[in-house]
Amino acid sequence: MSYTRMNKEAMARRVAADIFPGAYVNLGIGLPTLVANYLDPARHVMLHSENGLLGMGPAPAPGEEDPDLINAGKQPVTMIPGAALFHHGDSFVMMRGGHLDICVLGAYQVAQNGDLANWHTGDPDAIPAVGGAMDLAVGARNVWVMTTHTTRDGQPKLMKTCRYPLTGLGCVKRVYTDLCVIEIRDGAMHVCEMVEGLSFDALQALTDAPLQRPTLSASSTRSAR
DSSP states (O other), X not given: OOOOOOOXXXXXXXXXXXXXXXXXXXXXXXXXXXXXXXXXXXXXXXEEETTTEEEEOSOOOTTXXXXXXXXXXXXXXXXXXXXXXXXXXXXXXXXXXXXXXXXXXXXXXXXXXXXXXXXXOOOTTSOXXXXXXXXXXXXXXXXXXXXXXXXXXXXXXXXXXXXSXXXXXXXXXXXXXXXXXXXXXXXXXXXXXEOTTOOHHHHHHTOSSOEEOXXXXXXXXXXXX
């Protein structure tokens, strides 16, 4: 049976569905920024941006961008009613002080014990760009990763042990890829959902870390916070 990988919009929609009402959430640069476009306003989720914004809204319509209103990835954003702007020093206090319920980060690699590598590939020619990732990895109550399951050349990103410089130790609780949803607990990766048509064995073949098979009770992760 064939399967189709989720596109980035479907991935963002899937992550947004699991963010509980009233949560304070930071979205990392790259894929995670798309989550803002799929949050239900009725759930009153407050999005935080590390450059000093609480109450970030979805991307503006074309032609309505404000060059003075951007997120940490320098993308134009909007503000919802009640939003606040503040110094980035205060923003990092929020991040480090355990005031964020969830952060959604991209990743180069995630280990089966929850270690995260998302700031540097170790390539001597690469420019390190850690930003606030380390602060979020240790400060947010729940660290979720949103990433493709494999690299562009088909190499796995979910590893027994990360091979790139680490951002945080044992910090990731959940991983959303274009193929599945995984929860990390007890030092293992537990598969909760897979795209239609994908077998467990096919998913395992694309993953370096050993995966735990889904159970009937793990068919959905939306109740977990």
